[in-house]
Amino acid sequence: MNFTRRGWLAGVAASLAGLKTAQASGSNRAFRSYPGRLGLLHDSTLCIGCRSCEAACNNVNSLGPPADPLDDPSVFERTRKLSTRLYTVVNRYMPAQGRRAPVYRKHQCMHCNEPCCASVCFVKAFIKTPEGPVLYDPDLCVGCRYCVFVCPYYALTYEFNEPATPRVGRCTMCYPRIRQGLQPACAEACPAGAIQYGRRDDLLELARARIRKYPDRYRPHIFGENEWGGTSWLTIYGQPLATLDLPDEPSHAPLPTLITGHLSLAPVAAAIVPGLLAGIYALAHRRDEGLPKNGQRPTTSLPDSPTPAKKKDGHEPLA
Amino acid sequence: MNETWCRKLQQARFACGLFALLLSVGCEPDAVPASTSADTIVLRLPPALGWPERLPVAFAHDRHTKALAADRCSDCHPKDGQGRVLPQSRWTLIGQDAGAWTAAFHSGCIGCHEQRRQQEQTAGPIDCSGCHATAEDAAGVPPALRYTYDLHGRHVAALGEPADKTCQRCHHVFDKVARKLVYRQHEEGACRDCHASVAKPYVRALGDAVHLACVDCHRRMTSPAGHRGPQTCAGCHETAARQQQAQKDPVTRLVAGQKDAYWVTPAAADRPGTPVAFSHKAHENADVAPFCTTCHHRTIQSCSHCHTALSGSAGGGVTLEQAFHRATAQASCVGCHAQKSQQAACVGCHAALPPPPAEVSCAVCHRGPARRDLALVDPQVVRPPLTKTVLPMPSDEFPKTVRLAALAQKYLPVELPHARIVKALVDGLGDNRLAQCFHSDVKVLCGSCHHHQPSGTSPQPCSACHGRHALPATDQPDLRAAYHRMCLGCHQRSGRPTTCVTCHRPAGPVTQKGTP
Numbered sequence: 001m002n003f004t005r006r007g008w009l010a011g012v013a014a015s016l017a018g019l020k021t022a023q024a025s026g027s028n029r030a031f032r033s034y035p036g037r038l039g040l041l042h043d044s045t046l047c048i049g050c051r052s053c054e055a056a057c058n059n060v061n062s063l064g065p066p067a068d069p070l071d072d073p074s075v076f077e078r079t080r081k082l083s084t085r086l087y088t089v090v091n092r093y094m095p096a097q098g099r100r101a102p103v104y105r106k107h108q109c110m111h112c113n114e115p116c117c118a119s120v121c122f123v124k125a126f127i128k129t130p131e132g133p134v135l136y137d138p139d140l141c142v143g144c145r146y147c148v149f150v151c152p153y154y155a156l157t158y159e160f161n162e163p164a165t166p167r168v169g170r171c172t173m174c175y176p177r178i179r180q181g182l183q184p185a186c187a188e189a190c191p192a193g194a195i196q197y198g199r200r201d202d203l204l205e206l207a208r209a210r211i212r213k214y215p216d217r218y219r220p221h222i223f224g225e226n227e228w229g230g231t232s233w234l235t236i237y238g239q240p241l242a243t244l245d246l247p248d249e250p251s252h253a254p255l256p257t258l259i260t261g262h263l264s265l266a267p268v269a270a271a272i273v274p275g276l277l278a279g280i281y282a283l284a285h286r287r288d289e290g291l292p293k294n295g296q297r298p299t300t301s302l303p304d305s306p307t308p309a310k311k312k313d314g315h316e317p318l319a
Numbered sequence: 320m321n322e323t324w325c326r327k328l329q330q331a332r333f334a335c336g337l338f339a340l341l342l343s344v345g346c347e348p349d350a351v352p353a354s355t356s357a358d359t360i361v362l363r364l365p366p367a368l369g370w371p372e373r374l375p376v377a378f379a380h381d382r383h384t385k386a387l388a389a390d391r392c393s394d395c396h397p398k399d400g401q402g403r404v405l406p407q408s409r410w411t412l413i414g415q416d417a418g419a420w421t422a423a424f425h426s427g428c429i430g431c432h433e434q435r436r437q438q439e440q441t442a443g444p445i446d447c448s449g450c451h452a453t454a455e456d457a458a459g460v461p462p463a464l465r466y467t468y469d470l471h472g473r474h475v476a477a478l479g480e481p482a483d484k485t486c487q488r489c490h491h492v493f494d495k496v497a498r499k500l501v502y503r504q505h506e507e508g509a510c511r512d513c514h515a516s517v518a519k520p521y522v523r524a525l526g527d528a529v530h531l532a533c534v535d536c537h538r539r540m541t542s543p544a545g546h547r548g549p550q551t552c553a554g555c556h557e558t559a560a561r562q563q564q565a566q567k568d569p570v571t572r573l574v575a576g577q578k579d580a581y582w583v584t585p586a587a588a589d590r591p592g593t594p595v596a597f598s599h600k601a602h603e604n605a606d607v608a609p610f611c612t613t614c615h616h617r618t619i620q621s622c623s624h625c626h627t628a629l630s631g632s633a634g635g636g637v638t639l640e641q642a643f644h645r646a647t648a649q650a651s652c653v654g655c656h657a658q659k660s661q662q663a664a665c666v667g668c669h670a671a672l673p674p675p676p677a678e679v680s681c682a683v684c685h686r687g688p689a690r691r692d693l694a695l696v697d698p699q700v701v702r703p704p705l706t707k708t709v710l711p712m713p714s715d716e717f718p719k720t721v722r723l724a725a726l727a728q729k730y731l732p733v734e735l736p737h738a739r740i741v742k743a744l745v746d747g748l749g750d751n752r753l754a755q756c757f758h759s760d761v762k763v764l765c766g767s768c769h770h771h772q773p774s775g776t777s778p779q780p781c782s783a784c785h786g787r788h789a790l791p792a793t794d795q796p797d798l799r800a801a802y803h804r805m806c807l808g809c810h811q812r813s814g815r816p817t818t819c820v821t822c823h824r825p826a827g828p829v830t831q832k833g834t835p
Contacts, residue, residue, distance in 0.1 A: 048807050048817065071818065101811040192807065193800025198791060206791050213794075216674055 011275045037132040037232070038178065039200030040187060041207055042106055044237040044244065045217055046194035049076065049090055049104040056189035057088050057108075060174060079245065082107065084159045084169035088186060096239035103237075105244050106186070106195070108171035109134070109155040110224060111232035114254035117147035117156060132200065132232045133173035141168060152228060152247065152255060173232065200232060207236050229254030358382070358552035361457050362424070368417040373451040381551040386441060392538065395427065404538065406530040464529075464555055466509070467609045472570035477542035489532060505576030508619040509612045572603060573611070575619060580698035582687060583643070594687035596698035601752070608655070616650045646675045652684070656753060664747040665754070667813035668767040671805075679766075679774075683757050703756040708745050711761060713738055716777045725782050726799050730823035741765075768805055781805070 054066045063085050068075040076092035088108035095103050115134045118126035125140040126147065143166055148156045159166040174184035182188070187197040196203060204225060211218045218238050224231040227250050241248045358381035364371040387394065392404045399405055410423035428443070428450070435442035444450055478485050490507035491500040510532075511525055518524040523531070533555070537548030549555050579600040585592035601607075608614060617625060626634040626642040634642070641651070648654040653676045660669040683703050688696050711717040717738070724732035744764050748754040758764055762774045769778030785798040796804060810817050 046804060046808075048803065048811065050819065071820075073818075191799055192803040193789060193796040196789065196791070202791060206794060210794055213673060217670075 011279065034130040034132070037130060037200055038173075038198065039111075039132055039203050039232040039234060040173070040184065041196040041198075041203040042233060042235045043194045043196070043210070044103060044105045044235060046192050047090065047104040047106060048192050048194075049073075049092055049102065050191060051090050052189040052191060053088055053106055053186035053195065054086065054090060056185040057171070058086070060177070060185040061087060061172070063087070076102075076104075082155060082157050082169075084157045084167075087169060087171045091245065093239075093244050096243065099239075103239060103244070105235070105237070105246075107153070107155070107245070108186075108233065109151075109173075110153050111171075111173055112229060112254075113231065114229040114256050116150045116152065116255045119256035119259075120146045120150050122146075129175070131175075131178060133175045133178065135172065135175060136168055136170060138165070138167040150255075152250070200234070203234055207234060211236060226252045228252070356553070357556035361453060364417055364420065368420055373447065374455060375453045375457060376450045377453040377457065381553055384551050390538065394431070403531060403535045406527045406534070465609065466612065468570045468573070468603075468605050471573065471610070475571065477544070477546060477548075479543045488536070506619065507575050509615070511612075512618050570605075572600075580702070582693050582698050584690060584693070585640075592690060593685040594690065594693060595684045596687050596701040596703075598699065598702050601702075614650050614655075644676055659753055663813060664749070664751075667809035667815075668744070670812050671808055672767075680757055703759070705752055705755050706759050707755060708748055708758055708761050708764065710738075710742055710745050717741075721780070723802065726802075730819075730825055733822050735822075 051066065051070050055070055058064060058066055066086060068080070079091045080086070080089050082089055088106055090104050090106045093103045093105060095101060111132060111134045113128075115126060115128055117136075118124075118128055118134060121141075122144075123140050123142055125137045125142075127135045127137070129135055143158075145158050145168075147168060148158050155170055157169045159169060174182070174186075177184060183197045184195075187195040196206065198206075204222060207222045211220055211222075218236050219240075222234050222236055223241065223246055224234040227247070229252070235246070237244055237246075356379075358379055360378045360380055361375050362378050363375035383395075395408045395410075396404045396406070397409045408427070410420070410427050429445050432442045432445050436445070474489075475485055478488065486504070486507050487502040490502060492503050492506055492508070493499075493513070494501045510529055513522055514525040514528040515522070516525055518527070533548070534550060537550050541547045577599055580596060580598045583595040583597045585594070602614070603611075611619065622642050623639055626637055626639045628639055630636045630638040630641075637645070637648075641648075643651055644653045645651045646653050646657050649658065657675045660666070660675075686703065687693065687698070687701055713719040719736075719738045721735040721737045722732050723735055727733075741761075741764060744767070745761070748758055762776075765778050766774050771784070772779055781801050782798055785796065785801040787797055789795060789797045789800065795801075806822070807817055809815075810821075
């Protein structure tokens with residue numbers, strides 16, 4: 001190949017174009033929050049385990065009454081998981097040493113600031129709204145269940161029993177009610193006031209004030225403030241997170257940033273690697289006399305057979 | 320080809336042989352975790368002498384004591400000039416190097432075991448893995464022994480001597496001038512006042528001092544009734560064995576020069592303050608604290624001996640005010656009272672309150688006259704009242720039942736058994752004198768539910784302040800949450816029923832499962 005100046009300039013231009021696209025597509029800046037967005041504060045020490053939130057959630061989402069009867073305390077003997085008919089669940093946990101009352105905690109989709117489900121969905125069926133909730137569009141979903149797999153809080157479930165149009169099941173933070181100015185159904189239903197709805201910044205202040213006022217009752221930490229970039233559901237609690245089935249001290253970096261760095265290199269690689277390999281090929285074959293044209297044998301610099309040397313100056317060649 | 324194959328076979332055989340050899344040599348016996356019984360002493364090479372080659376040894380002291388005939392302590396333990404058996408074995412004191420140390424123990428232990436085998440008595444092991452079989456991280460400390468009034472009283476009763484002779488047997492202080500141990504009356508402190516867990520120059524470690532004083536006395540002396548104290552580890556260190564010997568007669572009061580009651584005054588001498596009339600006698604019993612050392616946690620002297628107004632190093636950085644009021648300390652007044660309020664009968668209300676001390680209860684203790692009149696007034700007279708809380712008669716201000724109808728929707732209005740609840744609270748006080756001090760006025764109990772208002776005869780209901788919506792600015796819950804948090808919180812903490820139907824009767828038809 002002829003390594004011409006034109007070829008070299010073309011290669012550099014292509015690399016620069018590739019870099020520009022790479023910069024535009026991938027970036028590792030963490031998104032903190034939309035200003036003024038909403039959230040919910042769950043005070044696990046106030047939860048009495050009445051499961052009114054489960055009943056209200058099922059009612060609002062037309063899921064039918066919860067499978068386990070509401071007045072049967074034996075349902076707490078095992079830890080229940082979320083399901084497509086139970087978008088939120090209250091579980092009972094062993095109290096910390098020295099405390100007597102049982103401890104309950106409500107679990108549901110945490111509506112993360114940087115949701116993993118939205119990050120991995122390649123059909124963009126998940127949207128993080130400015131108000132705070134993460135919304136799911138079943139019409140766009142293709143059923144790959146990558147989101148179910150990747151959620152760190154195990155908050156998404158899948159309708160395996162539904163043959164025709166299976167959907168992902170998850171808490172919606174009652175987005176239609178929020179848009180109407182109402183509270184989410186669970187917050188309105190809670191008789192003990194263990195779920196508080198409001199602006200996330202206000203709830204953080206409220207949680208801090210409560211922890212400061214009752215230092216014996218709470219751990220000095222608001223779960224959801226920073227975990228994996230932060231969530232819209234905040235939890236304050238009185239015993240170790242591991243005993244409440246919550247991850248203990250995860251990283252503050254949003255989980256999607258684990259892969260956006262690598263993914264952002266793909267266009268760069270696509271731009272540079274072909275040019276690089278072509279350049280190496282060119283360097284390796286620069287002494288060749290050219291590529292063979294159609295039908296011709298490749299010319300080499302070695303002679304096939306000794307040809308008699310031409311007569312020069314009328315003299316015969318030596319040997 | 321044949322040659323190379325033979326060569327490879329030889330190499331393979333050599334490798335297998337080497338591997339098998341290494342495998343056999345490098346194996347240790349399976350390490351068992353050391354038992355946690357009171358008599359297990361874990362013997363390991365002191366770190367200063369190098370790395371151990373073998374696992375530690377779990378030495379069962381009581382087995383050896385029982386196997387040998389009586390008073391054979393000196394087989395292993397040396398005696399000092401006064402004939403007292405020293406707590407360390409004679410081999411522990413050899414400390415030049417690892418070789419000498421292990422050789423001393425081996426000759427002592429294995430020598431005795433071999434001797435007994437020859438005499439056909441029960442003997443311990445003589446092979447390495449018979450003794451060296453404890454996990455490397457085994458802790459070698461038996462459960463700590465704390466003195467109680469009962470234990471001390473039993474010693475005093477067992478010795479049966481006049482008071483001035485008895486105390487001298489165990490209590491001593493170091494006279495810096497005469498540079499020797501003397502007995503000083505009214506300065507009888509605890510062993511750990513001076514003896515720390517590690518030895519200091521000229522001061523034995525606590526374990527050594529206690530074993531030297533106690534076990535040696537048990538070995539040599541019998542009480543006038545013919546009773547000898549325990550000489551096995553378990554006899555003292557196992558609480559079950561100790562409780563079996565619990566004294567039946569009431570314990571006589573320990574008098575070390577203390578008065579029955581004291582005036583406790585704020586620190587600055589020139590400032591007036593409201594002193595506290597502190598009844599020392601009322602606190603000297605096992606219901607309050609197991610022993611004097613619970614409050615006198617460093618020395619038998621008064622608190623202000625170490626804790627000064629400006630905290631110095633003697634007080635560990637704790638000021639005099641903190642020494643009385645720190646809610647998290649066991650030795651402070653407020654801290655101990657806070658601990659008592661976490662009992663099952665009390666925690667229903669007390670867990671909902673902000674951490675103590677509460678300003679409303681300052682006056683319960685601080686009720687003395689002005690400082691200049693202190694000398695004239697006997698602190699016994701000014702103690703907090705110990706009258707039983709009186710339940711008021713039902714009246715308009717103290718209704719028998721309260722009808723909560725503001726939020727009746729799915730359920731019928733709740734008929735709150737008001738008088739019964741207050742009676743349950745009053746009964747929960749029982750004979751507890753601490754509770755009576757603070758709750759002698761029934762209005763204090765009213766304030767547990769009728770909170771955030773002045774204490775008066777006609778408290779406001781919940782709906783006076785709690786509305787339909789929560790107030791996040793002051794973290795005030797709405798009325799429904801206020802009802803449930805107050806009632807169910809207390810029920811949960813005190814083990815009372817918490818189901819909905821305990822209080823509510825459904826208004827309309829119920830489902831098959833009983834929910835409206």
